[in-house]
Every structure is written in structure tokens, then in C-alpha cells.
Amino acid sequence: MxxxxxxxxxxxxxxxxxxxxxxxxxxxxxxxxxxxxxxxxxxxxxxxxxxxxxxxxxxxxxxxxxxxxxxxxxxxxxxxxxxxxxxxxxxxxxxxxxxxxxxxxxxxxxxxxxxxxxxxxxxxxxxxxxxxTAKYELLNTLRTQRAFNDKGYFSAYLEEDSDGFTGVKLKRNLLEEAGETLRSNIAVLGSQILPFTEKILYGVSILKKKLADKKSTTEMYVPNFKSVIQHFCLPTSGKPVIKEVGKELNLGESDMEPALMTLHRFGNQSSSSLWYELAYLEPKERVKKGDKVWQLGMGSGPKCISLVWECIRPLSGEAQRGPWTETIDRYPLNM
Missing domain, CATH: 3.40.47.10 (Thiolase/Chalcone synthase)
Incomplete structure (x- = not known):
């Protein structure tokens, strides 16, 4: 307490x-x-x-x-x-x-x-x-989960070990199940916010994948979310996870920077990390009026929640308040 x-x-x-x-x-x-x-x-x-x-x-x-x-x-x-x-x-x-x-x-x-x-x-x-007075307007929220699937459900599971100690067991398939959960969230969110051309390209790639031979190495088209989203706040579960999520979304290093720098400075703070990432972007003066921010939360279950915000006013003076006040000028670092 x-x-x-x-x-x-x-x-x-x-x-x-x-x-x-x-x-x-x-x-x-x-x-x-x-x-x-x-x-x-x-x-x-x-x-x-x-x-x-x-x-x-x-x-x-x-x-x-x-x-x-x-x-x-x-x-x-x-x-x-x-x-x-x-x-x-x-x-x-x-x-x-x-x-x-x-x-x-x-x-x-x-x-x-x-x-x-x-x-x-x-x-x-x-x-x-x-x-x-508000900084942002909430445009979209989306929740997807895979608790119906046993492999996903038990990929991170609270249980007792052989000595009677309770802890969360992480299975080897955790990243794989997280990826599946993310992809289902991306598909639904994309249908809501992406421009028509991106929807068509993604739909055609799904059709090609279904019609292709099972041994085919045909890759799915990754929608260009950067055509509608300017900033990304990703799960900070570790550098490999950030990189993998960035790969799934076809993001560049600058897009993954808030997550990587937050992980370096504060570590993984579970559900709080998304807001430390947003607090990184603001004093850097990267979020402009009209910009959209995508916060992506992923957790055990597994589940995935997307929040899409739009900045509705100019932001100023953020470098003097918030968790990054004393360290923001030291970042970004090479990781």
C-alpha cells in the first residue's frame, strides 16, 4: 500500500x-x-x-x-x-x-x-x-482479443510452480500470439481509418494470399498507416517487441523512437508506458494541431487495444513539465 x-x-x-x-x-x-x-x-x-x-x-x-x-x-x-x-x-x-x-x-x-x-x-x-483546454480529441477506440484460443490464453498465465510459489509463466509462443492479436486489430482499425486506396490494396493482398498455393511465400500488403497517423506510441515490452511491432506496421526508426527512448529512460512501466511516450513527443514539439496519435496497448489474454487521438490545439511549454523535464535534451540515443 x-x-x-x-x-x-x-x-x-x-x-x-x-x-x-x-x-x-x-x-x-x-x-x-x-x-x-x-x-x-x-x-x-x-x-x-x-x-x-x-x-x-x-x-x-x-x-x-x-x-x-x-x-x-x-x-x-x-x-x-x-x-x-x-x-x-x-x-x-x-x-x-x-x-x-x-x-x-x-x-x-x-x-x-x-x-x-x-x-x-x-x-x-x-x-x-x-x-x-483539452489537448486531444479521442477519435477511435478498438479492442480485439484471442482469449478464445488456448494457445493465446495460456501464453502468459498466472499459476503455481512445483514449490507452491505463484508467478506468471511466459510461454515461447507469446510473441507469435501477440502478433496474431495485433494483426487482427490492425485489420479492423484499418477498415475504419485508412483511405480507400489503402483498403483496396490490403483487400487484394488478402485475396491473393487465400488463392495462392499453401507453399507460396506471398507476403501480405502492409497498409500505410502513416498516411493517416503521424505519431505512434507502441508497447514497451522490450526492444525486440518494439522492433517486431514496428515491422508489422512498416514503421521507421523515428516512428519507434518514443517507445525505444521510453524503454531506455523509464523501463517497461506496463500500462503507464503509453503516456510516457506521448509525454516524450510533446516536449520535442513534434505533435502539431491536427496531427493524429495512435496508442497501441497489448496485454495478456492476449488482447490489443488501439486509441486514436487528434491534437486539437497547439502545444507549448511541455518541456517544462512532465516526466521528461530533466532529461529530454539527452534524447534520442542510438539503440
Whole structure:
């Protein structure tokens, strides 16, 4: 619980100051943390500590892995559809001590090396006046998953080892299953946001693949998402994963830079990492009004969640605030 106090409370308070809000202003509160599930829940802890309103809609998301923050945004969007003139806050973190594996199974020890401490707070609103202060407008959200497939479902699985220690076992097919989940998400998202010519080229390549001989090495056409998306925030599960996702999307080094630099500076902070990547782009002054940002969250299950945002106002002064304040000038590095 001390890590919650140290990480999440300051993030929430900083968010309120930056957005000129008070706790009673919040109508919807969503807190996500995969492995730490206290009673009362994390969201209830916030309601109690900050004296939030009796009618607040508060939710706690657990067990959703690195995709949880993006999933929480999608959840908040759907809640706001039925709650007009409202403000929602999403708080994301991963409390590390509860996920520590003390055993000797190699495939379960990997998790101990993957994650670092971090947290983020995001405020979204459907109030009309929010357009005057908001940085981004949420254009698209898309969730896909492969929990129906046993190979995918058990590729990252919480279980006991032979000594009775509990940990998450990572299977060798994890990257393969993650790739399949990503491809299904890309296909659906592409049909929603890509220009007509890209849809045709992709559709023709699917048809060719189906008609080709099984032994054929015909490659699928990779849609040019850069024709509609200017910036990409990718999963920071490791350099090989970033490179593989970048390959799947036909991205260049500059497109993968936010993910690679975030991984180098902060490590893999699970669901929070997507926002550290966005916080990297802003002080670099790369996000311009009208630009679109694609945040791609991938987690155990496996599942994939895409968020597409549009910058709706010029951004300035971001180098003086945020997690990169003291180090942004040192990046990018060669990796």
C-alpha cells in the first residue's frame, strides 16, 4: 500500500492542479492495476481519501496487463456516452512487490526483470467547454482479443510452480500470439481509418494470399498507416517487441523512437508506458494541431487495444513539465 501512496496519490493531485479541478468535480473514476487488488478497492481508496461525491461512478480494473490503461480509456468513453456533461479520470499503475516471483522456474523469473515503477493520470470529458483546454480529441477506440484460443490464453498465465510459489509463466509462443492479436486489430482499425486506396490494396493482398498455393511465400500488403497517423506510441515490452511491432506496421526508426527512448529512460512501466511516450513527443514539439496519435496497448489474454487521438490545439511549454523535464535534451540515443 505504501507504493500506492508514493506513486498514485501525487499523480492524481498533480493532475487536478494541471486541469484546475477538485475531487468533487470528478464524475467517473477508473483505476487500473493488474496484480494488486486490495479490499476496499483502489478506486474506493481514492474516493475515501479525497472525499469524492457519493454519486461518483468508480471502477477498479485488474488482471488486464499492459493494455489496461488503453482499455480504461475505452471504458471511460463508453461510460461518458450515457453520462453527459461529465468528467472522467483514469489512473494507471503497476504495483511491483505483489507480482514478485520468489521461485526458481526460469519462465516465471522473467517477469521479475520486465517491469519498473510508474503511474499516469488522464482526464477526459464530454463537457462542451473542455474543447477550450483539452489537448486531444479521442477519435477511435478498438479492442480485439484471442482469449478464445488456448494457445493465446495460456501464453502468459498466472499459476503455481512445483514449490507452491505463484508467478506468471511466459510461454515461447507469446510473441507469435501477440502478433496474431495485433494483426487482427490492425485489420479492423484499418477498415475504419485508412483511405480507400489503402483498403483496396490490403483487400487484394488478402485475396491473393487465400488463392495462392499453401507453399507460396506471398507476403501480405502492409497498409500505410502513416498516411493517416503521424505519431505512434507502441508497447514497451522490450526492444525486440518494439522492433517486431514496428515491422508489422512498416514503421521507421523515428516512428519507434518514443517507445525505444521510453524503454531506455523509464523501463517497461506496463500500462503507464503509453503516456510516457506521448509525454516524450510533446516536449520535442513534434505533435502539431491536427496531427493524429495512435496508442497501441497489448496485454495478456492476449488482447490489443488501439486509441486514436487528434491534437486539437497547439502545444507549448511541455518541456517544462512532465516526466521528461530533466532529461529530454539527452534524447534520442542510438539503440
Amino acid at each position: 505504501s507504493e500506492v501512496h508514493m506513486v498514485l496519490f501525487p499523480v492524481f493531485e498533480d493532475l487536478l492542479v494541471k486541469t484546475n479541478r477538485t475531487p468533487p468535480d470528478i464524475d467517473v473514476l477508473i483505476v487500473n492495476c493488474s496484480r494488486f487488488c486490495p479490499v476496499p478497492s483502489l478506486s474506493s481508496i481514492f474516493v475515501n481519501k479525497y472525499g469524492m461525491r457519493q454519486g461518483i461512478k468508480n471502477y477498479t480494473i485488474s488482471g488486464m496487463g499492459c493494455s489496461a490503461s488503453a482499455l480504461a480509456i475505452d471504458m471511460a468513453k463508453n461510460i461518458l456516452k450515457s453520462h453527459k456533461n461529465s468528467v472522467a479520470v483514469v489512473l494507471s499503475t503497476e504495483i511491483l512487490p505483489t507480482g514478485w516471483y520468489p521461485g526458481k522456474e526460469p519462465s516465471m523469473l522473467v517477469i521479475n526483470c520486465l517491469f519498473r515503477m510508474g503511474a499516469t493520470g488522464i482526464l477526459i470529458s464530454n463537457k462542451k467547454e473542455a474543447k477550450n
